[in-house]
Amino acid sequence: MPREGVTSRTVDGCPAQHEGGSVADARDREISVEQEHLDRVYLRLEEKIHEAEFLMHDAAQRGHVGTPGALAERDAQVYRAGIHLNRLNSEFEDFLFGRIDLLLGKDGKKGPDGAYTSVEPAEGAVRPDATADIAETLHIGRIGVLDEDFAPLVIDWRAPAAAPFYRSTPVDPGRVVRRRVIRSKGRRVLGVEDDLMRPELTAYLDGEPLSVIGDGALMAALGRSRGHTMRDIVSSIQAEQDRVIRAPAASVTHVEGGPGTGKTAVALHRAAYLLYQDRRRYAGGILIVSPTPLLVAYTEGVLPSLGEEGQVAIRAVGSLVDGVEASLYDEPATARIKGSSRFLKVLRKAARGSLELPAEGAARPERLRVVAFGRRLELERDALDRIRRTALGGTAPVNLLRPRARKLLLDALWEQSGAAARHSDPELAAELRSGFDEDVRDEDAFIDFMDAWWPELTPRGVLSAMADERRLGRWARRVLNPGEVRRVARSLRRDGLSVHDVALLDELTAVLGTPPRPRKPRELDPLDQLTGLEELMPVREETQRERAERLAQERTEYAHVIVDEAQDLTPMQWRMIGRRGRHATWTVVGDPAQSSWSDPDEAAEAREEALGTRPRRRFELTVNYRNPAEIAELASKVLALAMPGSQPPKAVRSTGVRPHFTVASAGDLGPAVREETRRLLDRVDGTVGVVAAMRRRGEAAGWLEGLGPRAVALGSLEAKGLEYDATVVVSPAEIADESPAGLRVLYVALTRATQELTLVSGERDAPDADGVPDLLRD
Numbered sequence: 001m002p003r004e005g006v007t008s009r010t011v012d013g014c015p016a017q018h019e020g021g022s023v024a025d026a027r028d029r030e031i032s033v034e035q036e037h038l039d040r041v042y043l044r045l046e047e048k049i050h051e052a053e054f055l056m057h058d059a060a061q062r063g064h065v066g067t068p069g070a071l072a073e074r075d076a077q078v079y080r081a082g083i084h085l086n087r088l089n090s091e092f093e094d095f096l097f098g099r100i101d102l103l104l105g106k107d108g109k110k111g112p113d114g115a116y117t118s119v120e121p122a123e124g125a126v127r128p129d130a131t132a133d134i135a136e137t138l139h140i141g142r143i144g145v146l147d148e149d150f151a152p153l154v155i156d157w158r159a160p161a162a163a164p165f166y167r168s169t170p171v172d173p174g175r176v177v178r179r180r181v182i183r184s185k186g187r188r189v190l191g192v193e194d195d196l197m198r199p200e201l202t203a204y205l206d207g208e209p210l211s212v213i214g215d216g217a218l219m220a221a222l223g224r225s226r227g228h229t230m231r232d233i234v235s236s237i238q239a240e241q242d243r244v245i246r247a248p249a250a251s252v253t254h255v256e257g258g259p260g261t262g263k264t265a266v267a268l269h270r271a272a273y274l275l276y277q278d279r280r281r282y283a284g285g286i287l288i289v290s291p292t293p294l295l296v297a298y299t300e301g302v303l304p305s306l307g308e309e310g311q312v313a314i315r316a317v318g319s320l321v322d323g324v325e326a327s328l329y330d331e332p333a334t335a336r337i338k339g340s341s342r343f344l345k346v347l348r349k350a351a352r353g354s355l356e357l358p359a360e361g362a363a364r365p366e367r368l369r370v371v372a373f374g375r376r377l378e379l380e381r382d383a384l385d386r387i388r389r390t391a392l393g394g395t396a397p398v399n400l401l402r403p404r405a406r407k408l409l410l411d412a413l414w415e416q417s418g419a420a421a422r423h424s425d426p427e428l429a430a431e432l433r434s435g436f437d438e439d440v441r442d443e444d445a446f447i448d449f450m451d452a453w454w455p456e457l458t459p460r461g462v463l464s465a466m467a468d469e470r471r472l473g474r475w476a477r478r479v480l481n482p483g484e485v486r487r488v489a490r491s492l493r494r495d496g497l498s499v500h501d502v503a504l505l506d507e508l509t510a511v512l513g514t515p516p517r518p519r520k521p522r523e524l525d526p527l528d529q530l531t532g533l534e535e536l537m538p539v540r541e542e543t544q545r546e547r548a549e550r551l552a553q554e555r556t557e558y559a560h561v562i563v564d565e566a567q568d569l570t571p572m573q574w575r576m577i578g579r580r581g582r583h584a585t586w587t588v589v590g591d592p593a594q595s596s597w598s599d600p601d602e603a604a605e606a607r608e609e610a611l612g613t614r615p616r617r618r619f620e621l622t623v624n625y626r627n628p629a630e631i632a633e634l635a636s637k638v639l640a641l642a643m644p645g646s647q648p649p650k651a652v653r654s655t656g657v658r659p660h661f662t663v664a665s666a667g668d669l670g671p672a673v674r675e676e677t678r679r680l681l682d683r684v685d686g687t688v689g690v691v692a693a694m695r696r697r698g699e700a701a702g703w704l705e706g707l708g709p710r711a712v713a714l715g716s717l718e719a720k721g722l723e724y725d726a727t728v729v730v731s732p733a734e735i736a737d738e739s740p741a742g743l744r745v746l747y748v749a750l751t752r753a754t755q756e757l758t759l760v761s762g763e764r765d766a767p768d769a770d771g772v773p774d775l776l777r778d
């Protein structure tokens with residue numbers, strides 16, 4: 001465990017000689033220095049808030065004037081005031097969180113944020129006797145604040161001048177001598193943690209030796225207990241992560257890294273960074289696709305804490321289609337069929353085949369009878385079938401073919417009427433024909449026939465039609481075998497949609513096509529014409545989820561798509577997400593070793609298709625910030641089985657607590673799991689996650705009844721991306737045997753804990769005398 005106390009060293013590594021002498025004094029003195037700065041910042045923020053409120057008020061007054069000039073001026077004012085209010089009113093926990101003390105830079109140029117731009121120290125910045133003076137001190141925070149003279153009081157964490165805070169390391173320190181993380185609550189500074197980037201120097205700040213407080217911010221952050229929501233890592237982003245966050249937005253940024261390397265955290269911070277970089281471009285919206293609603297709930301507080309929310313929709317892969325929130329999971333064998341690209345053929349057949357089914361409660365129309373030009377005209381079943389086949393030729397969406405089918409019917413009726421033969425003058429014949437079409441089209445019998453014979457198909461309707469095994473068998477001929485047909489049909493007869501059904505619905509929407517609807521006239525509000533106003537005005541009532549819903553309804557495509565846990569997506573899911581980012585830039589993060597999809601090659605092919613020919617930029621994250629070394633070591637045994645030859649990420653800390661093994665008495669996992677969970681709840685301050693095979697998901701929740709909200713039960717697939725202070729993994733062998741990807745799913749389960757891990761074995765695990773399951777023995 002990281003040490004809680006503080007140390008104080010001068011930069012040459014010797015204990016600092018502080019007045020009053022004690023380490024606590026040094027710490028208190030440094031805290032009060034930062035407190036003074038924070039007070040100045042808040043004073044300035046208050047001034048800005050008053051300014052913004054005045055602007056808003058003034059803008060409202062100008063709105064009444066109504067001349068174009070006044071409106072344009074109001075537009076500009078409201079825009080600026082909106083930015084201020086929205087950001088300043090947010091109650092930031094640790095608004096100001098960092099500081100860097102820098103040597104004199106190589107050149108003397110200042111950037112737009114008032115800080116010097118050079119990264120390397122000037123010649124002579126370090127004297128021959130290894131002493132140096134601090135030339136510039138920058139404070140880093142969630143947004144930038146300038147003082148009255150436009151000098152930087154706080155630099156926005158995403159600004160170029162803040163990059164050295166994240167990039168500097170003792171190996172490549174640049175100008176940074178000391179990097180400090182400031183911990184505060186509201187307006188009070190609680191503590192500081194320093195990292196020394198140039199330990200070989202004796203550096204002075206205003207003539208005083210620079211002190212170094214604490215053991216380093218990263219370790220302090222990692223040691224804190226976990227709650228039910230993820231925290232931002234803005235004060236301790238590491239260099240390899242920062243390179244991903246600030247990578248140029250163009251094309252595809254592809255990030256791989258093992259469990260706990262910060263992929264999810266990096267993806268969220270990248271969204272905030274992209275918005276900061278080019279707000280106008282990303283007004284087109286950023287979509288973050290997450291594997292489960294649990295992970296959405298876990299991560300959705302991070303962006304607001306970074307001051308960004310409005311333009312980002314975080315959605316679970318089972319909620320990407322409007323109005324659908326799927327949480328059911330198909331059995332692995334069924335999921336494998338539904339997720340595979342061969343299922344596309346079945347859907348295309350089903351979409352066309354569904355046309356032949358009678359609409360609900362109606363009989364299948366056998367003939368068409370109309371009266372035109374005083375004659376009774378009639379088309380029989382064979383003729384109708386022929387017309388349908390002709391209309392369906394090609395691959396155009398079925399619902400969009402309705403006008404073509406209607407035209408073919410009218411052609412056939414016209415021909416039957418014999419009217420064409422009676423008029424040789426082409427102009428007259430054309431006029432007559434148009435009158436004929438109009439008459440027939442308006443006839444009730446024709447309208448009713450069209451509705452029954454070529455109804456507008458809905459994705460849900462087609463999916464339900466596939467629940468009939470015989471029918472599905474026909475549509476899936478030469479694609480699925482009878483056993484597979486039975487499985488899929490059975491799964492579709494169940495109440496509710498599965499996560500995999502959602503991609504099928506989305507595919508059907510594309511295969512069926514949506515006929516254009518008459519647009520509802522929209523009431524014009526002059527405020528709507530203000531550039532970007534919706535984005536900037538404070539919108540407090542809406543939650544992240546509601547906002548995501550609204551964004552999704554308003555948009556079918558996004559400017560940037562971020563895919564988290566990309567290794568889990570099936571080919572059908574890649575097609576669904578690809579449709580939402582046809583013109584987007586992309587960030588794709590994942591770990592092949594954690595893939596729960598049985599055929600990674602097929603999924604990779606679908607991913608490449610969704611991403612198209614855009615150039616790829618690849619990054620790898622190599623450090624595990626979640627698991628202590630003791631847990632990471634055990635997990636690496638499963639990794640060796642799941643993906644022989646692949647390297648686990650390096651754990652940065654160790655707790656000295658080894659994973660604990662327990663064996664449940666014959667067939668009775670429940671009491672053993674409950675007991676272990678209770679024990680762990682006593683040992684950690686935060687959460688305990690109990691991960692069991694999917695089929696035990698409900699049962700496991702029952703075992704934990706009454707243990708309180710800190711203990712949570714999960715199915716193995718739901719554990720994706722989440723973390724707990726401690727985890728109980730229930731029968732590793734059951735999880736491993738659950739599907740062809742079972743070992744990789746077990747690897748996920750074993751890498752969820754930040755402090756302690758317990759494994760409860762059942763008979764199937766064949767544990768040894770120490771309780772170690774067969775699978776995990778050396």
Ligand SMILES: Nc1ncnc2c1ncn2[C@@H]1O[C@H](COP(=O)(O)OP(=O)(O)OP(=O)(O)O)[C@@H](O)[C@H]1O
Nearest residue numbers: 233236237238259260261262263264265625626721
């Ligand atoms: N630079 C950092 N500073 C502090 N904490 C960090 C840092 N990077 C990652 N973490 C923490 O490590 C944990 C793991 O991060 P995250 O969930 O983003 O990893 P991941 O790579 O997505 O993991 P998985 O693949 O297992 O889902 C989180 O608690 C995160 O806050």
